[in-house]
Amino acid sequence: HDALGTRVVSGEAAPFNTPTIWNAVGPQRLGWRGDADDVAAVVDRALTKSFLMGNASVDVVTARLGASATYAARFRRAGLRPDRGGLSAALSAYLAHVSPTDAPADRFFAGDDGALGADQKRGLALFRSLGCASCHAGASVGGGMIARFGVVADPYAERGQCDDDSFCRSDDDCRIAGGGACRMTHLVRAVDDGIGANTFRVPSLRCVADNAPYFHDGSARTLSEAVRVMARVQLGKTLDDDDTRALRAFLGA
Numbered sequence: 001h002d003a004l005g006t007r008v009v010s011g012e013a014a015p016f017n018t019p020t021i022w023n024a025v026g027p028q029r030l031g032w033r034g035d036a037d038d039v040a041a042v043v044d045r046a047l048t049k050s051f052l053m054g055n056a057s058v059d060v061v062t063a064r065l066g067a068s069a070t071y072a073a074r075f076r077r078a079g080l081r082p083d084r085g086g087l088s089a090a091l092s093a094y095l096a097h098v099s100p101t102d103a104p105a106d107r108f109f110a111g112d113d114g115a116l117g118a119d120q121k122r123g124l125a126l127f128r129s130l131g132c133a134s135c136h137a138g139a140s141v142g143g144g145m146i147a148r149f150g151v152v153a154d155p156y157a158e159r160g161q162c163d164d165d166s167f168c169r170s171d172d173d174c175r176i177a178g179g180g181a182c183r184m185t186h187l188v189r190a191v192d193d194g195i196g197a198n199t200f201r202v203p204s205l206r207c208v209a210d211n212a213p214y215f216h217d218g219s220a221r222t223l224s225e226a227v228r229v230m231a232r233v234q235l236g237k238t239l240d241d242d243d244t245r246a247l248r249a250f251l252g253a
Contacts, residue, residue: 014051015191017218020211023099023204028143032216034201040088105253123250135202143204152236160184167219176221209252
């Protein structure tokens with residue numbers, strides 16, 4: 001899970017912040033544009049896009065897997081073939097295996113009132129009362145819909161760039177990234193329009209505390225900053241430190 005600007009196989013900069021692989025399985029849209037319906041579509045894209053792995057085709061990859069005695073044997077033991085379908089099935093099984101399913105919030109929603117502390121419960125109440133749950137809903141706490149980034153305010157008005165040209169919201173972002181000060185360059189790229197009118201897939205918030213940086217552009221390097229930005233540009237709210245802390249406590253549960 002890397003910040004925007006990561007140079008991959010081709011040396012080309014990836015246009016989007018790399019999403020986490022946690023909770024990537026289940027009934028939700030995938031990809032920042034929400035245009036992938038299942039893991040197979042994501043696998044095809046990851047293997048062949050020039051700014052990702054850059055293979056000529058998925059068939060090239062499966063041919064290499066089939067030619068490897070080690071991988072061919074592992075596929076056989078799993079009852080799979082080293083082809084497109086087998087590759088997707090294997091990766092789907094792995095993604096399901098590494099996705100946490102017994103977080104404190106899971107136990108709380110299952111009826112264990114003691115699973116969340118006072119700050120986390122206050123954060124949950126804020127999450128609901130502010131309206132966050134209208135988009136970040138369901139078992140994945142998001143991932144199932146497309147929405148505009150910047151409902152009430154321009155999300156790029158306070159976005160700048162660090163010395164390494166990665167995006168930032170404050171000098172703290174650049175210090176975390178090791179890229180100097182945040183310069184207000186006001187650069188807005190074509191990909192920042194999402195699928196039109198600044199619309200993107202609403203990401204899942206499960207395990208979000210462990211998945212910095214945030215947003216499709218990787219511009220917020222801390223969860224507290226991401227929470228403040230979302231409150232301001234989506235809801236027209238300015239959060240104080242106590243509310244930000246409570247929301248962060250709930251999102252970390």
